[in-house]
Amino acid sequence: xxxxxxxxxxxxxxxxxxxxxxxxxxxxxxxxxxxxxxxxxxxxxxxxxxxxxxxxxxxxxxxxxxxxxxxxxxxxxxxxxxxxxxxxxxxxxxxxxxxxxxxxxxxxxxxxxxxxxxxxxxxxxxxxxxxxxxxxxxxxxxxxxxxxxxxxxxxxxxxxxxxxxxxxxxxxxxxxxxxxxxxxxxxxxxxxxxxxxxxxxxxxxxxxxxxxxxxxxxxxxxxxxxxxxxxxxxxxxxxxxxxxxxxxxxxxxxxxxxxxxxxxxxxxxxxxxxxxxxxxxxxxxxxxxxxxxxxxxxxxxxxxxxxxxxxxxxxxxxxxxxxxxxxxxxxxxxxxxxxxxxxxxxxxxxxxxxxxxxxxxxxxxxxxxxxxxxxxxxxxxxxxxxxxxxxxxxxxxxxxxxxxxxxxxxxxxxxxxxxxxxxxxxxxxxxxxxxxxxxxxxxxxxxxxxxxxxxxxxxxxxxxxxxxxxxxxxxxx
Amino acid sequence: xxxxxxxxxxxxxxxxxxxxxxxxxxxxxxxxxxxxxxxxxxxxxxxxxxxxxxxxxxxxxxxxxxxxxxxxxxxxxxxxxxxxxxxxxxxxxxxxxxxxxxxxxxxxxxxxxxxxxxxxxxxxxxxxxxxxxxxxxxxxxxxxxxxxxxxxxxxxxxxxxxxxxxxxxxxxxxxxxxxxxxxxxxxxxxxxxxxxxxxxxxxxxxxxxxxxxxxxxxxxxxxxxxxxxxxxxxxxxxxxxxxxxxxxxxx
Numbered sequence: 001x002x003x004x005x006x007x008x009x010x011x012x013x014x015x016x017x018x019x020x021x022x023x024x025x026x027x028x029x030x031x032x033x034x035x036x037x038x039x040x041x042x043x044x045x046x047x048x049x050x051x052x053x054x055x056x057x058x059x060x061x062x063x064x065x066x067x068x069x070x071x072x073x074x075x076x077x078x079x080x081x082x083x084x085x086x087x088x089x090x091x092x093x094x095x096x097x098x099x100x101x102x103x104x105x106x107x108x109x110x111x112x113x114x115x116x117x118x119x120x121x122x123x124x125x126x127x128x129x130x131x132x133x134x135x136x137x138x139x140x141x142x143x144x145x146x147x148x149x150x151x152x153x154x155x156x157x158x159x160x161x162x163x164x165x166x167x168x169x170x171x172x173x174x175x176x177x178x179x180x181x182x183x184x185x186x187x188x189x190x191x192x193x194x195x196x197x198x199x200x201x202x203x204x205x206x207x208x209x210x211x212x213x214x215x216x217x218x219x220x221x222x223x224x225x226x227x228x229x230x231x232x233x234x235x236x237x238x239x240x241x242x243x244x245x246x247x248x249x250x251x252x253x254x255x256x257x258x259x260x261x262x263x264x265x266x267x268x269x270x271x272x273x274x275x276x277x278x279x280x281x282x283x284x285x286x287x288x289x290x291x292x293x294x295x296x297x298x299x300x301x302x303x304x305x306x307x308x309x310x311x312x313x314x315x316x317x318x319x320x321x322x323x324x325x326x327x328x329x330x331x332x333x334x335x336x337x338x339x340x341x342x343x344x345x346x347x348x349x350x351x352x353x354x355x356x357x358x359x360x361x362x363x364x365x366x367x368x369x370x371x372x373x374x375x376x377x378x379x380x381x382x383x384x385x386x387x388x389x390x391x392x393x394x395x396x397x398x399x400x401x402x403x404x405x406x407x408x409x410x411x412x413x414x415x416x417x418x419x420x421x422x423x424x425x426x427x428x429x430x431x432x433x434x435x436x437x438x439x440x441x442x443x444x445x446x447x448x449x450x451x452x453x454x455x456x457x458x459x460x461x462x463x464x465x466x467x468x469x470x471x472x473x474x475x476x477x
Numbered sequence: 478x479x480x481x482x483x484x485x486x487x488x489x490x491x492x493x494x495x496x497x498x499x500x501x502x503x504x505x506x507x508x509x510x511x512x513x514x515x516x517x518x519x520x521x522x523x524x525x526x527x528x529x530x531x532x533x534x535x536x537x538x539x540x541x542x543x544x545x546x547x548x549x550x551x552x553x554x555x556x557x558x559x560x561x562x563x564x565x566x567x568x569x570x571x572x573x574x575x576x577x578x579x580x581x582x583x584x585x586x587x588x589x590x591x592x593x594x595x596x597x598x599x600x601x602x603x604x605x606x607x608x609x610x611x612x613x614x615x616x617x618x619x620x621x622x623x624x625x626x627x628x629x630x631x632x633x634x635x636x637x638x639x640x641x642x643x644x645x646x647x648x649x650x651x652x653x654x655x656x657x658x659x660x661x662x663x664x665x666x667x668x669x670x671x672x673x674x675x676x677x678x679x680x681x682x683x684x685x686x687x688x689x690x691x692x693x694x695x696x697x698x699x700x701x702x703x704x705x706x707x708x709x710x711x712x713x714x715x716x717x718x719x720x721x722x723x724x725x726x727x728x
Contacts, residue, residue, distance in 0.1 A: 013659075013661060013662060014661065017661055017662070017665060322647050322648050322650070322666050322669075323659075323662055323666075326662055326665045326666065327662060359655070359658055359659065360659060360662070361652070361655070362615075362648045362650060362651065362652025362653075362655040362656075362659075362663070362666070363525055363615075363652055363653070363655070364615035364619070364647075364648035364652065365615055365616070365619040365620065366615070366619070366646070366647070366648065368619070369619050382524065382525055382527065384527075385525070385526060385527030386527040386528075386529050387527070388527055389526070389527035389528055389529075390527075394526075394527065398526070399528075402523050402526065402528040402531050403531070405518075405522070405523055405528075405531055405535075406523070406528070406530065406531035406534045406535075408517070409517045409518060409520065409531065409534045409535035409538050410534050410538065412514070412515045412516070412517055412538065412542075415517045415518070419486070419489065419490045422490060423490070433698075435695070435698055437699070442657055445656075445657040445658075445660045446656060446657055446660070446695070448660060448664070449660065449663075449664040449667070449695075449696060449699065450664075450667065450692065450695030450696045450698070450699050451694075451695045451698040451699050452691075452695055453491050453492075453691060453694075453695070454491075455490045455491055456490065456491060456492065456493045456494075458493060459489050459490055459493055460484050460488060460489040460490075460493035460496035460497065460512075461484075461489055461512070461514060462493075463493055463496075463497060464496075464500075464512045464514075465514070468497065468500055468512070469512065472497065472500060472501065
């Protein structure tokens with residue numbers, strides 16, 4: 001999906017369902033990630049204990065977020081860094097633009113940051129004539145394609161080699177082979193210059209350690225190290241919930257992040273940065289700016305949704321979600337796809353434009369089971385639906401139906417009458433085998449793909465009253 | 478042992494044979510079975526759709542209907558999970574109903590869970606020739622943590638071969654109103670489930686939730702695949718009857 005052409009949810013879903021390549025690659029990726037995670041979990045042996053500990057750490061941190069944010073900010077400044085708290089997307093970007101202008105920046109190199117996606121940084125920098133280059137391979141690919149990431153940890157999961165070769169060939173001005181190593185080599189060459197010449201490096205932050213004011217980045221490509229050390233100015237854009245209190249706490253969450261994401265014990269690179277270059281340091285940026293972004297996150301504090309801020313962005317919920325498997329990341333329409341996105345996006349941005357997302361789940365609970373920090377994602381989806389119903393966002397016909405349902409529940413006689421009526425309405429429409437292949441009303445949607453059973457000639461309660469209570473008779477099929 | 482049945486709206490109306498099988502099986506294992514007639518739906522459709530007031534109305538009626546029950550047994554993992562997990566939450570802020578909801582929740586068991594863990598049934602005299610595969614419904618597996626119990630019961634059926642279902646933990650795409658509201662996605666999910674079932678070459682599909690089975694069976698029928706669909710209680714009871722007719726053939 002192009003950024004400039006946001007389709008309605010239904011159409012985004014349709015588009016995805018009609019893309020066989022997308023669905024096959026999602027299926028493959030899920031199989032790979034799920035297997036990896038399972039093996040990593042088995043190797044860890046006591047995964048449940050790790051989850052319990054990680055959840056406790058996240059809960060404690062978010063419950064005392066103001067304290068730890070203050071501690072972190074104080075320590076960043078002690079180390080010579082600058083901290084800016086951005087309440088909104090606008091404030092975050094404006095700070096960055098002021099900085100880019102002050103540094104007379106022409107090129108900005110970025111390593112993967114979901115917050116910068118969230119705040120549309122690239123687009124805003126382009127508007128003032130600053131070139132922003134993504135250095136994560138997947139991010140670079142989707143940047144060339146002018147798309148959003150479709151997975152939290154594998155942003156270009158929906159692209160095949162052929163599509164990537166086309167995108168790179170356009171940059172190269174010549175046709176490149178559809179060969180993985182050749183394409184990677186091309187990207188590496190392209191990016192090398194950008195790293196060396198960029199005025200500013202922007203990174204995300206996987207975790208921020210409050211006790212020392214350090215930021216921690218995990219990557220498999222090493223691009224985060226170059227982004228944070230080569231340019232003279234390093235900007236960290238982080239969600240305000242990315243804090244862990246201590247290095248010991250970091251150990252727990254960092255052990256779970258790659259294991260939950262890809263099944264890796266650890267990523268190729270884990271980089272910890274504590275402030276800008278110091279006297280006698282050989283390298284490193286001269287300035288380090290940390291932009292701590294709220295952008296709707298505090299909406300969750302003190303609500304039923306507070307624990308959504310526990311999320312460590314591992315993507316494990318995406319890797320097990322059958323809905324995500326079929327529709328992919330872009331169908332969710334937001335920066336954060338899958339079950340986490342279906343909860344997080346309405347929490348960050350409200351229901352306007354996002355009211356379908358809480359319904360894009362069969363509530364199977366696979367996401368909750370997979371979450372390494374035990375966020376009850378499927379329960380939160382139910383709570384969001386409750387809130388939507390409370391705001392009368394659900395269709396009036398549905399509200400009416402459930403009002404009738406409520407009345408029938410209150411008066412069992414009415415309930416029994418309802419069951420009888422269903423029988424007399426539906427039985428005549430059933431075929432020989434007792435199934436309907438074209439249902440009336442809400443059954444119409446059901447019978448588009450499946451047959452629907454007709455109510456039995458005698459309900460259980462009728463059987464019970466007639467003979468079941470006295471012993472009953474064996475029945476045949 | 479006195480057992481009160483919660484048959485669920487779906488089994489009551491569409492699949493009475495499931496409830497009947499449960500009645501007969503429980504009686505065979507020494508239970509005094511009762512069916513409170515004032516029972517209604519557990520309220521899950523309303524709860525999951527966000528209509529929590531209506532869900533509370535249903536919950537209250539069910540709690541009233543079963544107030545004298547010692548054990549409540551239901552042939553649906555999903556409805557049992559609804560009561561066990563969400564009834565206490567629904568009344569968390571209600572001083573009058575909170576304890577009643579919790580007490581009720583504590584008495585509710587899914588059929589195979591009750592058979593294996595409370596009645597300690599280790600063997601059922603049953604036979605049924607065929608190749609079956611078992612669909613683990615999400616709410617029973619994740620909500621109640623019941624995984625082995627139905628399989629244990631199936632293993633006691635002589636002549637029945639049980640093939641492992643690939644991706645058995647994946648949702649069949651039912652999800653209550655999801656099947657209707659997101660019908661395109663739901664269709665893809667049930668199609669995938671059907672493919673996995675077919676890959677086992679089983680001619681019987683067994684489950685513990687009529688809602689999931691209704692979804693899968695409906696798709697199997699539409700596609701014309703001849704797989705018989707059974708609730709675990711239904712297949713067990715069918716097997717018991719077959720076993721008995723072999724033991725004492727009618728003359």
